[in-house]
Amino acid sequence: QSVLTQPPSASGTPGQRVTISCSGSSSNIGSNTVNWYQQLPGTAPKLLLYSNNQRPSGVPDRFSGSKSGTSASLAISGLQSEDEADYYCAAWDDSLNGPGFGGGTKLTVL
Amino acid sequence: QVQLVESGGGVVQPGRSLRLSCAASGFDFSTYGMHWVRQAPGKGLEWVAVISYGGGNIYYGDSVKGRFTISRDNSKNTLYLQMNSLRVEDTAVYYCAKKMGGDWTACPDFWGQGTLVIVPS
Numbered sequence: 001q002s003v004l005t006q007p008p009s010a011s012g013t014p015g016q017r018v019t020i021s022c023s024g025s026s027s028n029i030g031s032n033t034v035n036w037y038q039q040l041p042g043t044a045p046k047l048l049l050y051s052n053n054q055r056p057s058g059v060p061d062r063f064s065g066s067k068s069g070t071s072a073s074l075a076i077s078g079l080q081s082e083d084e085a086d087y088y089c090a091a092w093d094d095s096l097n098g099p100g101f102g103g104g105t106k107l108t109v110l
Numbered sequence: 111q112v113q114l115v116e117s118g119g120g121v122v123q124p125g126r127s128l129r130l131s132c133a134a135s136g137f138d139f140s141t142y143g144m145h146w147v148r149q150a151p152g153k154g155l156e157w158v159a160v161i162s163y164g165g166g167n168i169y170y171g172d173s174v175k176g177r178f179t180i181s182r183d184n185s186k187n188t189l190y191l192q193m194n195s196l197r198v199e200d201t202a203v204y205y206c207a208k209k210m211g212g213d214w215t216a217c218p219d220f221w222g223q224g225t226l227v228i229v230p231s
Contacts, residue, residue: 028130031144031178031213035210035218037155039119040162042222043223044221044222044223045205045218045221046221047153047218047219047220050210050217050219056219080202088154090155090217090218091217092215092216092217094215096157096171097160097169098145098157098159098169098170098171099145099147099157099159099160099217099218100157101147101154101155101156101157102154103154104154104155
C-alpha cells in the first residue's frame with residue numbers, strides 16, 4: 001500500500017471548487033513539506049505545488065495547497081475540463097530515506 | 111530547458127537483468143540529486159531509489175533493495191538503474207526525476223517521459 005493516503009476518486013462540475021486530502025504520519029508530512037503532482041493521461045507527472053503551497057511558474061493560481069500536522073490538502077477552484085487528471089501527493093519520509101507517495105486521486109470533471 | 115530522456119526499457123524474462131539510462135540536459139546535472147520512480151500499469155507512483163549529486167548517498171525502496179543499483183556518471187550527464195533478478199511485479203514505467211534543489215529531503219520536480227519495462231509471467 002502507499003505511504004500516504006488519498007481518496008481514490010474525486011469529482012466536480014465546471015466552475016466548482018474541489019479538494020483532495022492526503023494523510024500521512026510524523027515521519028513524512030509531520031516533519032517535511034508536501035508536493036503535489038498532476039498526471040494527465042499517458043503523460044509523466046508534472047509538479048503542481050511544492051513546499052505545501054508554492055506554485056511553480058506557469059501553474060494557475062486556481063491550484064492551492066495547505067498542510068496541518070500530518071495531513072495536507074490540494075484545492076482546485078474554478079474547475080475546468082482540462083483539470084481532469086490523476087493527482088498525487090508526496091513528502092519525504094525520514095524512515096524510508098526517500099519520498100513517500102499517495103496512491104493517487106482520479107479527478108473527474110462532470 | 112530541463113530534459114530527461116530515459117532509455118533501455120523492454121521485455122525481459124523473470125530472473126534476468128536490464129539497465130536503464132537517463133540522459134540529462136538543460137541543467138547542471140552534477141549538482142542535483144536524482145530519483146528513479148516507477149508506475150505499474152494502472153497503478154500509482156512508487157519511489158525506487160535516490161542518489162545524491164556526487165553519488166555518495168544512495169537509498170532504495172524496500173521492494174528493490176538488494177536487486178537494483180542506482181548510479182550516475184556526471185561526466186556523461188547520465189543516471190543509471192541496474193535491475194537484476196527481475197520479477198513480474200517489476201513491470202512498470204520507470205521515470206527518472208530530478209531532485210528539487212540541494213536539500214537531501216527534496217522530492218522530484220522535473221520528470222522524464224519514462225521507459226516501459228515488462229517482465230512477463
